[in-house]
Amino acid sequence: MLDREELFEKQFYFELERKTSLNASVSLPVGIMAIIGGGIYALATQIQYPLNLLGILQAITIGAASLCLLRAGAVIGRSFGGHYAYPAAPLQLEEYYQNLRNHYRKRDRVERRFRNFLTAEFIRCSNHNSLLNDEKAQRLSIAKIWILWSSLALFLTGSLNVANQLIDRKIGTPPSISIRIEGPLVSNQDQDKSTPEPQPTDNSNPPEPPPGRFIKEDKLPEKK
Numbered sequence: 001m002l003d004r005e006e007l008f009e010k011q012f013y014f015e016l017e018r019k020t021s022l023n024a025s026v027s028l029p030v031g032i033m034a035i036i037g038g039g040i041y042a043l044a045t046q047i048q049y050p051l052n053l054l055g056i057l058q059a060i061t062i063g064a065a066s067l068c069l070l071r072a073g074a075v076i077g078r079s080f081g082g083h084y085a086y087p088a089a090p091l092q093l094e095e096y097y098q099n100l101r102n103h104y105r106k107r108d109r110v111e112r113r114f115r116n117f118l119t120a121e122f123i124r125c126s127n128h129n130s131l132l133n134d135e136k137a138q139r140l141s142i143a144k145i146w147i148l149w150s151s152l153a154l155f156l157t158g159s160l161n162v163a164n165q166l167i168d169r170k171i172g173t174p175p176s177i178s179i180r181i182e183g184p185l186v187s188n189q190d191q192d193k194s195t196p197e198p199q200p201t202d203n204s205n206p207p208e209p210p211p212g213r214f215i216k217e218d219k220l221p222e223k224k
Contacts, residue, residue: 005115008122015129019084022136026076029140029147033069036150040065043157054164061157068150072143079139082132085125087118 044062047055087093096117100110 005119005122008119008126012122012126012129015126015133016084018133019129019136022133022140023080025140026079029072029076029143032147032151033072036065036069036147036154039154039158040069043154043161046161048164048168052164054160054167058157058160058164061153061160065150065153065157068146068153072146072150075139075143075146079136079143082136084132085128087121087125093118 040062043058047058047062049055051059088096097110097114100113101107104110104113
């Protein structure tokens with residue numbers, strides 16, 4: 001069974017380890033915030049102007065995601081900066097111990113007075129640090145909720161962006177053109193019969209053959 005002095009000493013070091021663990025747990029929310037911030041920037045650059053109804057909704061959701069992200073960053077920032085309590089420095093403790101020895105003649109009384117002082121310091125410091133750690137843990141939990149809302153708003157923004165692009169593609173597709181021919185159909189044989197064939201004449205000049213071409217090797221065609 002732990003005695004009173006050992007109990008509060010362990011409690012003091014436990015709160016210090018808890019502080020280190022809480023500080024290390026901030027890295028994951030900060031990394032998620034960086035990813036969400038990049039997604040917000042990417043989707044914000046894809047908003048098409050002039051804004052239609054989906055574009056307006058997309059701008060609103062981007063604004064909501066940005067506000068939630070800023071709120072989460074502010075809450076995380078406020079979780080730091082607290083002043084943790086520690087006992088006096090070792091040299092100061094040694095000086096106090098020597099002063100007790102000079103003041104009291106009995107050594108057992110000096111030891112008892114010094115141990116009581118250390119126990120009171122561990123109680124004071126561990127209580128103060130536990131309150132700071134509780135506040136930090138609560139703020140980190142609130143920040144995670146704001147990050148969740150920001151990610152949901154970002155997801156909604158992405159869905160609206162996809163829907164807006166699909167609608168633009170559907171509107172931008174050219175309509176199919178159908179050609180309707182009215183009147184009686186004429187077969188190729190009837191057309192050949194109705195069209196008189198040209199009669200060759202000996203007096204007409206024969207058609208000219210096409211001229212040859214001269215292309216330089218390894219030369220790209222010139223752009224006109």
